[in-house]
Amino acid sequence: MLDQFAQYIESTVEFSRIWGPLIIFTLMAIESSLIPFPSEVVMIPAGIIIARHGDFWWSSPVGWGFAVAVGAGLAGSMAGAYFNYYLALWLGRPFLHKYGRYFFLSPRNLDRAEEIFREYGDITTFVCRLLPAIRQLISLPAGLAKMDFARFSFFTALGAGIWTVILTWIGYFLGRKFGDKSYRDLVFEGKDVLHDNMIWIVLALVIIVAVYVWIHQKIMGGAATRKPQPAETSE
Template sequence: MIEKILGVLSAFVISVISSMGYGGVVLLMAIESACIPLPSEIIMPFSGYLVWRGEMTLWGVAVAGAVGCVLGSLVAYYVGAWGGRPLAEKYGKYVLLSHRDLDLADRWFARHGDIIIFVGRLLPVIRTFIALPAGVSRMNLSRFVIYTFVGSLIWCYGLAWLGMTLGENWQGLRPYFHQFDFVIGGLLLLGLTAYVYRHVRR
């Protein structure tokens, strides 16, 4: 089932980038960063494959990907800033989210938001959703944009470089990233379990 979904997504990514070029990279990475799980692990390696074919440049696709990430992240940021906090305050108790937790998140983003965003943009799964809590905590917007761009540029360049290096075998990366997604998902599940246990015990 998962392989079929990835196959459909791959066909969609290939079609968009093949027809729109750099604009397609911007569009797809914006979708991925707006909390819509469209895998950058397909988008950027295919862009790197086109670099290998001489149809694009490595820095061109990396910058296009990073710009798309910023645009999509701004959408998620403002969703969190305008609607996330009021909803969290009103309904958070139903998912064990207290005002203390929200205040703690605010302090964390105020003190460590730069590194949280930067590192978050380098992690599968997390990178797709990291802008939402940043918006809820009203992280400084200019710093949010800067660190989103820098972290995303590194991520996009790395994936595009791998795609360029592998050439026609660029899709061989998919199984490895898929396994890494499971690792990140498992760690998030452990963290969620600990969070629920702590709140229930309290």
């Protein structure tokens, strides 16, 4: 599947300068919604194609570069996340419990995502975008909790953007370093690189969450200290 996708997207962009980003956008939107679809099979091949076709940032012989690929991937991720957010916001928990199985969403997984969101709050919409398996689901409890849309957009874009850059960079790096290898070998090697370094991603997330919680507690503690005390009344 990985090799077929890589070959397909390359052959497509050779004929049209616009289809590559559109394919990336569409598949990342699917991946970020309720349909399970690994983003590694989208962004890693995109990075490989950029490495093999010239310019790094904006354009190349196929008409798009690193920044365009990341932008298309991020836009697709946000579209899928918004779909989940509004699905949960408008239709609610009963709908998801009843019909979620048609989207490969079990009540158990939904309850687990809600539990994580309730325990850690808004920051989970950032952290979970960088974790496989749960990254697609975390938008649902945010919608169920009626999370502020601006905050949801900010944290989701931050997490999805970092994840998209990581995957595209892995593909670009491998495409430059091992240009003679097949797409299949490079994509699978990219997945191995990602999995081998996942511990560092998780460690960075733990540090970020700890700093966020510490700052949040400081702010809340300071606000409580500055809160005026009610005046005592004499009898």
